[in-house]
Amino acid sequence: MSLDQLRREVFFLAYHLHWSYVELMDMEVGERDGFVRLLAEQIEQENARVEAAHTR
DSSP states (O other): HHHHHHHHHHHHHHHHOOOOOOOOOSOHHHHHHHHHHHHHHHHHHHHHHHHHHHHH
């Protein structure tokens, strides 16, 4: 993982879930990646619901 990718992961989780830098860096890479994937899926689902509501 590049340093830029790590920064983006940490920012994404910290921004949306309000977790601290220390909490995020203490996680194992796979665990943090799993949370990134879950959060991205959640955001996509919410965006799809909002878009569907606007097209009605």
